[in-house]
Structure formats: structure tokens, C-alpha cells
Amino acid sequence: MASVTLRRLSKSFDRTSQPALQELTLEVRDGEFLVLLGPSGCGKTTALRCIAGLDEPTDGQIMIGERDVTHLAPAARDVAMVFQNYALYPHLTVRENIAFALEMRRVPQAQITRRVLETAERLGLRALLDRRPAQLSGGQRQRVALGRAIVREPQVFLFDEPLSNLDATLRPEMRGELLKLHRQLRATMIYVTHDQVEAMTMGQRIAVLHEGRLRQLGTPAELYERPADVFVARFVGHPGMNVLQGRGTRKRERTRAVECGSLALPVALPQYDGEVQLGVRPEHVALCPPDQGAGNADVLVVEPLGSETLVHLDAGGQPLVAKVAGIARVAVGDRVGVQPDLARLHFFDGSGARLA
């Protein structure tokens, strides 16, 4: 097992377009499950391919353990990768697929047989060993792809959105299995996804990437509670954080407030000059009768989900989502009062960076 360290890693595919990765510095600890999270095109897959050795970085350094592997061939890095569409060789059986990497490395045949059987046992693939990928369900293929990685006992596992091709109902199950596997193997795993639910539920730490840059690195709780900027705030959580454009005002000596659309929030700010962006999670927005909260808003859409209801509001031209427990008794077109939890507000400056 080993740690993975990226130092100022950059990657450009051609000179004209924006680089896919810009000076990414990241340390993945030995035995850690780290999630690279970001929207498509953020560079997370590029980072993974650079670690695997499938793409060569334009600049920077990659260390696995104490080894500098930046210019090593993929085979020499001792990493295993699970691909988004599994990349199971269609002309080989499950057994041959799992054994492929060992055979390429000329592992003795007896050992191959034993390790393939062990792996199949662990993943519940014993009965499927002689089938071809085309005869497997999505979940089974996923397991075979995992088996192909596990059987090699590599230092580092790389996952490239491995669950995105699965049915929504299968995903929670596979998430659990992956985590169980991580506990058993105690291996270093780097997991790329664009699904923040996967990231939050699986990652010990999450690295949020956007436009080739690292935006925040932290535990799921840190990301949720103290997002480093507006992008992370909006990207993490479901639905994402409300971000309102506001302007601080100083009415009298003691009552200072931030005005955002139709809301006026009496909060203390270090300074009140210029624009401020105010973030509040939907679950921290309460609804009340008109004129009793921080301001009024019009109901645009109501999404009852059973245990909770999402109420989309128009607060003086600014969109605002409130997540209310149970079924909310509001109708489209109603005017309601809005009361955000003042203790759980987030402030960002005009460029999106967190204030305090």
C-alpha cells in the first residue's frame, strides 16, 4: 500500500484550448479512500489517467509511495483501474478477463488459478466464471471489473465513475460493497465521480475540482459545513446551497443588515462595502406567514418528496429553494414569509471566495 502525491500537476491537450489540469497539488494518504469530485470537463478523469500513466502530464510530478512514477509506463506503476464502461474484453470469459493482467505479467498458472478463484469467491462470481461479458447484467459486469482490479493486489486502485452505468437502484448497493472492499483491503483508492451523493457517502476526503483547479480538499462534513467558495457550496448538497446576491447596508449604529432581493437579514459582517454573496442551504430556510420573516417571497414550484418538500421561491427576483419537512401546505402563487437560519449563513465575496 502506498500514498499518492501529485505536485503541481498540469496537463494540456493542445496549446490553444484551456488546460485540463492546472497545477494540481494533492496528497492521498496510504489506505485512504479519496474522491475526486467535479462536473464533467473539470479535469478529474484527466488527473486519474495521469496517475494511471495513460496520459502524460505536461508538467509536475506524480509520486506513488516514495517512487517518482511521472514517466513510468502504466504497467510499472502497480496501479489498477476500473473504467466507466468496465472495458471487459468481450471475447474473453469472466475467468479470462480476471486472469488477463496476471497472464500479461507471466504469473505462474497455478497461482493465477488460485487468485482468480479467490477473487471470484470474494465478489460472488463463482457461478459466472465461464460466461462472457455479453451474458452478464450491469451489476455483474461491474463486479467482474472490480475483480480484474482486485486480483492484481495493486498498491493503488483508480475508479473512473464506475457506478455511472448502473441502474439507480443498484448504485447504493454497489457503494456499500465498494466501501466494504476498501475496509477489507485497506488499499489506497482514488475514486472519480460527478455525483456528489456518491462523493459524500463514500469519500473519506473529497477533492472538488473545477476547470482544472482544486477548489477544496476536505472531509464531507467540512465541504458541507464550510464550503471554500460559491462553486463548492452550490455543487455539494442536494439541492445545492442557495446563493443570493446581496449588499450590506448600515441603517443605524446598531442594526446592520444584508439586503438580498426582498429579504433583509440582520447579520454582522466584518465590512459592508460592496457586493456580498450570501449562502444558505435549503434545509436552513424556514417558511412562515407573510410579513413575519426576513422578507416575503412568491411560490414558483412545489416538489413534494414525501419526507420533505422542496419549495422554489422568487424572493424579489432572486431564486431561493426551501427544503421543508413533511408535506408543505403551500400552493404555487402563494406569498409566504421566509426565515433563514441566521446562524447558518455563509458569506462569499464578489469573486466567490469565502469570507471568514
Place this chain on the structure above:
Amino acid sequence: MSTLRRWRAVAGAVVLLTALATLAAARRAAGRYTRATAERLAATTAAYVSLVSPALRGSSDYSLPRLLIQAHALRLLAGWDPDFEVYHGTAPLVEATGRSLTPAQFEDLRRRETVRWIGRRALAPLRDRDDWDVVGAVAVAAERGRVALPDALAVGALVLALLAGWLVARSVGGGGRAGTPGGLGYAAAALLLGLAAYGEVRHAAAAGTERWLTQTRLLVQEAAQRLPAADASTLAVGLGRIARSAPGAGGQLTVGDSADAAVRFERRGGQARAVVVARVGPGRWLALAASPAQAVTESWLALCIGLAMLGPLGLWALGWAARERVRPQRLRETLTAWGFLAPATAHLAVFSFAPILFALVLSVHHWSLVGPEKLFVGLDNLVQVARDPLIWLSLRNTALYTLQVPVTMALALGVALVLHRHTRLVWLARTVFLLPYVSSVVAIALVWQWMYRPDVGLLNHVLSFIGVGPVDWLGNPRTALLAVMLVSVWVQVGYQMVVFLAGLQGIPRAYLDAAVVDGANAWQRFWKVTFPLLKPVTLFVLVTGIIGSFQVFTYIYVLTDGGPLHATDVIVYRIYQTAWEFLQFGYASALALVLFALLFGVTWAQFRLLGRRVDYA
């Protein structure tokens, strides 16, 4: 309900009209044979008259009194029954009070010198003794009574077809579906009607041939008596003109053996003949033979059955339309679909299926393209194919030639692998490699012919630098096939490379990425991943390559003509030569059939052996 009644009325009309049309076509065909017989008898009679009538002294025209006597004598000839007339100039001789020819009719006959029709009478030109000018005419009337009534079988079939058709027509638009016992019964009855109609045609054809033979036999015997006594072979030559005079009869007169006066059918030298024996003197016999008209009546069979089957087909279509009319949307869609399919279907039918069927028919016949006769020989052609050493040689050459396919494939795959990596070069290289494939085959062959020339060819010139002596590439039996194969490789590589390139680009990148991470080197990646995934493409290229290789012709035709010493004689070249140089179309068709069977077998085997694992997800 009234709409349904109208459908059924139309169906009834279809039944009636197709049945009558079948019989009418048969009647027309029979009439044509009757008229052909009249034409032949007129021409034969003219030849007879010309032979037995002496000329005027100092002229090539006949002596009118002698001509008159011969004409009258003919009427009194026992057994001679045609309704005929002999004209000298425009004047009738047999019935002097009969109508004479108009000068215009006579002039027409003189100018065209072939049998003309005036009313119901065939008019053959009567030529002078020197066979130089037309001096008169012989008219023979077409028989009337012979084909007046259809025979019992035809009448029975007609009644049966009408009855079955009426039963089916009555239920058009009802619940019944196509292929019901009623419909099948009608189809069977219609088939019977078509066969009966064809039977009439065949009967008329046979009757015509027989009548010409029996009547001409009388003329031959009569003419022999009027000529100075001679032996049989002299007579056969002297009277040969009578037999040969009839247009299209294929008449021949040879020395024969004694026999009774009946017409016999026999086959001699692969040719069916109808023969009758004439006694031309004590112990002297001549055999008069003709091509039996009934041997070449296949097209009438097709026509009669085709017309008769129009009834069941029409009723089937009507029944379908009547059932579908309650769903006009679907009816319209189906009709539209067929409308779109029609041009392609018609094209395929006319230019593919029909020739295939024709080749199938030809393969069991002897046919020389120039003669009208196609003699049925069954499997004789195939037996001959198996016994022909040249065929076996050409098969061996074809198999050897096919060895160029794997070579080409290996080269093409190699080039494709190189180009697949270098994306910038692909466009240019692909074009360059594909150019030979899209160029004119003959032009390429001519260029290579020049390159292969032993004296000024490029190849020998280049080889002379490394001290390899001049080789007559195309003239040496050892190198000729190899030289042609080289041209084929050169042409095919580009095409196969483009196909392989497309196949390579169709392999998802992830498979190769996975193999890289799994530690496979380039060699392993190719053999373990790329090549297995290319299997469908490889199979396609292999199958099309082998088929194309079996069908090679143009390079052989232009470069070597199958030579030297049959060293490049391949099966298609053999087919070509058999058909178009030796004019043995039946034999060539049988060969083509053998080629088809071979290709079918080879392709089937390839799919069985290699295609088993092609169907992955």
C-alpha cells in the same frame, strides 16, 4: 355490403379473364405453328416444282406447259392434301379461273424473296432454274379445322378452374385467409389449366412438324421418280434442296434404311430429330429429318402457366386488399412500402433473379447461342465438367490464386495499424492506397503488363541492377500466376486497409487502455485485444476477398488470356471462354453453377469456423 359485392364481381371477372386469356394465348400459339407449317409447305412445294420442271431452251424460265403439268400432277398426288396454288408470274396454274396475284403482290414477292402472307395463304417465291430470279409463286393455305376445338383435357381444366375460382371469388373479403384449401385448390386448377393449354401448344407444334414431314416425304418420293435413276446418295444430294427449303424447319435429307411411313423421334449427336423415311426406288431409302418444333416450346410453357397463375395471384391480392380495406391506414402503408420496394425489386428480378434462373435452365441444356434450339440434356453438362481436365486445372489455379487473399489481408492490416496511430498522415495515405482500387481495372492491368514486359518492362529493369536476369513474368508458366496475384494484391491492399482502419477506429479506446494498465505490451495488446475485436471485420474482408478471388477475370483476360499453357486459367475465365468463344452456353452455365456451389460452400465453412464467436455485445 355493396362494396364487398363489387370486390367479388371483380374477383369473378379476374377468374374468367385469366382462364380465357390462357386458352386464347394457347390458341394463338397453336395458330402460329399452323401458319409456320403452311409457310414451310409453300417453300418446300416451290422447291419441288422448281426441281421437277424443266426450263425453256435458252432461258432459265420454266416451260409453261411443263410447269402446268407438274402443278396439276401435284394435285393428283396420292396423300398430298394441302390447299395450294402455283402461279407463273401472276397467273394461277392449278385453278386457272382462280384469282391471279396483283402485280404489286408479285413485285413485293420478287423484291423480298421470302414467304409472304396474303389473307390466309402463305406465298413462297418460285425461283427460276438458275435460282436467280423469282418467276412465280406457290401459295399454301393455313389449315383451318385442326385447332378449332380445345381438347377434352383443356375443356375439363377450364371448367375446373372456373368452378374453383368462382368458389374462391365468392368468399373474397370474407374471413378466409390466403393459403386456404379453397385458394390452393384454385391454384392447382389454374396450374392444370396452364398445363393443358401448353399441351395444346405442344400438340400443335408436333402436328406441324409431322405434317411438314409427311407431306414433304411425298414430294421427295415423287421428285425421285421424275429424276433419272440414281443411287440413294446422289438422290439425297439432288433432292436436298427440297428438305432445306423450308424456313426454320431444319430439314435434312440423308441416305436411310427401310422403315414404315410413320414419323419417328430420335436423338443423334445431342440433337433431337423428327425423322420420316421416303422410298425412292427399289432398295433405296432416304431419311427426311427436321428439328421437332415441340422441342423449343419452353417459352410457351412459361407464358401459359404464367397467365393461368395470374388468376390465383390476382384473387390472392384482391382478397388481401378486401380484408385490408377496413384498415385503410395499413393498406396505404403497405402499398407505399411496396411502392418504395418496387424499383429495387424489379431491378433485382430483371437483372439478378431472372438471369440466375436462366442460367439454371441453361445448365441442363445444350445451347449454342446462335441456334434456337435448347436441347435438354439433364446432368450431362455436370458430368462433363467433372471429366474435363481443364476444369480441374482451372480450379487448382483458382485455389492457388486465392492464396493472395491472406497475403493482402496481412499487408492491409499492417498498413492500417501504422496509419491508425498517425492521425495526421491518415488522410493522405488512405487516398494513396485506395487509388488503385478505384482506378479502372483494365487500365491497371495494362500498366502492369508494361511493367512485366521482359524487354522494356520496369520490373526487369530494376531487377537488372541487382543482377537478376530478365524474367518473362507473364510468359513463363512458372511466374505468370504469381505475377497476376501480385497485381491483385496491389489493387486490393488499399481497399482492405480502409476497411481495417474503420474496424480499428470502431474499437473502444477503453479496451486498449485497460490492457495497458493491466501490463500488456504492444505485441500482447494486438494479439490479445485488437485482433480478436477485429474479428468481424477480418471475417468480412476474408469472405469478400475469397469470393472476389474466385471470381477473378479481368486481370487474367487482359494480362495473360489464361495462358501460358493454361498456367493462369481460372474458373471464370474458363466460363467465359466456354460461353463466348466455344458458344457452349449450357456447359458454361453448368460451370457457373459449380462455381456458385463452391463459393457457397467456402463461405459457409468460413462462417462456421470463424464466425462462431463474432456475435459479442
